[in-house]
Amino acid sequence: MLEHHDQAPTPPERVVVLGARGFVASNVVGSLDSAGVRVMGLPSAEVDLTSPSSVDALRSRLRGDDAVVFVSALTPDRGRTVATFMQNLRMGQHVSEALAARPCAHVVYISSDAVYDDEANPVHERSVCEPSSLHGLMHVVRERMLLETTRQSGTPLAILRPTLLYGARDTHNGYGPNRFVQQALAGAPIQLFGGGEERRDHVLVDDVSRLVSLVLAHRSEGVLNIVTGTSVPFARVAEIVVELTGQPVAIQASPRANPITHRHFDVSATIAAFPSFACTPLRAGLMSMIEASLRAS
Amino acid sequence: MIGYAGLTHLGLVSSAAAASKGFDVVAFDPEPDLVARLQTGHMPVVEPGLPEMLDEQSTRITLTADPAALGRCRVVYVSVDVPTDDQHRSDVTPVERLVHLVAGRVAPDTAIVVLSQVPPGFCRTHQAAVEAAGSRLYCQVETLVFGQAVARAVAPERFMVGCPDPAVPLPRALTSFLGAFGCPVLPMRYESAELCKISINMFLVSSVATTNTLAEICEVVGAEWREIAPALRLDRRIGPHAYLSPGLGVGGGNLTRDLATISHLARQYGTEAGVVEAWNANTQHRRNWVLRELHRGVLSRPGPVAIGIWGLTYKENTAVTKSSPALELIARLRDVPVAAFDPAARLDREAVAPWLRIAGSPLEACRDADALAIMTPWPEFSGIDPAALVAVMRGRLLVDPYGIIDAHAAARHGFVHRRLGTGSAR
Secondary structure (H helix, E strand, O other): OEEEOOOOOOOOOEEEEEOOOOHHHHHHHHHHHHOOOOEEEEOOOOOOOOOOOHHHHHHHHOOOOEEEEEOOOOOHHHOOOHHHHHHHHHHHHHHHHHHHHOOOOEEEEEOOHHHEOOOOOOEOOOOOEOOOOHHHHHHHHHHHHHHHHHHHHOOOEEEEEEOEEEOOOOOOOOOOHHHHHHHHHOOOOEEOOOOOOOEEEEEEHHHHHHHHHHHHHHOEEEEEEEOOOOEEEHHHHHHHHHHHHOOOOOEEOOOOOOOOOOOOEOOHHHHHHOOOOOOOOHHHHHHHHHHHHHHHO | OEEEEOOOHHHHHHHHHHHHOOOOEEEEOOOHHHHHHHHOOOOOOOOOOHHHHHHHOOOOEEEEOOHHHHHHOOEEEEOOOOOEOOOOOEOOHHHHHHHHHHHOOOOOOOEEEEOOOOOOOHHHHHHHHHHHOOOEEEEEOOOOOOOOHHHHHHOOOOEEEEEOOOOOOOOHHHHHHHHOOOOOEEEEEHHHHHHHHHHHHHHHHHHHHHHHHHHHHHHHHOOEHHHHHHHHHOOOOOOOOOOOOOOOOOOOHHHHHHHHHHHHHHHHHOOOOHHHHHHHHHHHHHHOHHHHHHHHHHHOOOOOOOEEEEOOOOOOOOOOOOOOHHHHHHHHOOOOOEEEEOOOOOOOHHHHOOOEEEOOOHHHHOOOOOEEEEOOOOHHHHHOOHHHHHHHOOOOEEEOOOOOOOHHHHHHOOOEEEOOOEHHHO
16 A cells, blocks of 8 residues: 555656666656656666675765666566576675665655565455565565664665566566567467466556656555556457457467466555556557557567 | 443433333433433434433433432443444543443442443453442343334343353343333343343444455346345355345444454454454445546536535434445545535544535535435435436446445436446446
């Protein structure tokens, strides 16, 4: 649940986005920039958060009236090893140390729904954090680091936990909308795990940016999942992709390697925090992604 | 002569019921202002039938703020409502004060009976002090149900009486009084009686939570809970009076207080009570059903949206708003124009929701509204023709969890009608 420190939306003085070249962060930067918000994106090339030197580098760039959006992480496609886990923790440590040395007006941490137990259903913000992966555990630990740091400085902290994301310029090629669109546009068959029965909630990355903007404008504090509240089977996602791309590609099932699991979310907290906010419906989101992909090609 | 100390909801209903059985009653409260208001016929609570019964029995009931008047009674009930805090924890201080006040004023061997709901251990803690003052301490499980309190007080299903030792017969004055109601009397030790009321409420909560869990399944698989519930009522193991109506979770102060009490006891003694957390989670989930329906229907649309609300109390036939789903909903609609009507709620609007507009009638509450949410099933709402809503509302969404408005009539007038436990609700 979020609590707003500013009931009336108030633009932040400046927003500093860490990891600014990433899939989510670049979208956040673009969205804030388009809205006329003063934004400073810090890519890893400029401030390498895995390095201890990043503490001073970040501290020297931060101002007391900044809002900091922390998105940087080595995602599972970059490795699921203990070494990757420790790298991610070090990034959290360095950001926490910089924020302790130079407290800011507001901190927004982009976490993940991987913090929850895979069996939780429906997931809500009060669900127990019991991650089944090092990636989820990393986010839990980072959340704790930031909670401790911001509690001591009295800085409001918003923790946002998005579920599966899709959208243009996604580099992860993970199973789901991104891969399905690329396969369809390439004229290749869409490969499902099993029959694609698993129901998941898919969020357009633009909606993450819209929510981040709202959280910044209200200087919100607390935890919020970024979800649509509607879970659909992967097979249905594939059907929509085929329909929207107009490509006569096959949707192919494969022998099932794992049991079918579903994930549903209770979206009440988002409605309570931002009653008029609504995520982009899946069909419309996929259409915008396909159009962007076609433009880019 | 029977005495009652504490003239809140419980004390007033119980005094009237005792008088209706032919007993002279001393109805005492330490607040002279409250007694003065009662003497002039001003009721501090909303309870159907209570003003009429108090009026009918007025010659048998002595309203007083003087505790010495209790000296004529051989049985004195301590009957003050137990307040709870925002964490639903009981504050038994008012009960303790009255027990000791009464013990110092009554004749020797008078039975002082705690009718207020107290947690396990209360009576054993105070037994010695009461006995040292020359009286005997008992407790009796109250089963007051707001809105049906008069009928239940006059014709109770049974009496459960907590005693220092259940093997020792109850005092004659107490058995004589209880016998006038013609129902079974179950003596038990203090602790059992204190836990008995909580046990009853836990079983009710389990029915509510089970019903709500299944009603939600109905909504997604196309089933209709109203078709299933009658079959359950005909099952002897479930019964005709089971709580099988879907609702917006567990509401009101009493059930939520008992849930908090059991959680507290389980933590204190290390017993397993995970089911209580599950019931609470289910309540929270179903409590937000109306919010989700409003979001799906109107709030997620671009442009300004206005919401009308019928009902602010936690249930019909009461003025109580504690743990009310309506107030929780309104708290979530801070930035949305909201107007509400309730026939009985006593609400400090400025303190609770200053952005809320209180309407003088149901139709005024939904004037120019895009959606109407019927949060309390007051009977008078069911008589309102959907045609009248067409005339005043801008939109055509009725979120009607309890099915107060006839779904077919609503559909004929172009409304989208959402009801708990109905397959069309998603």
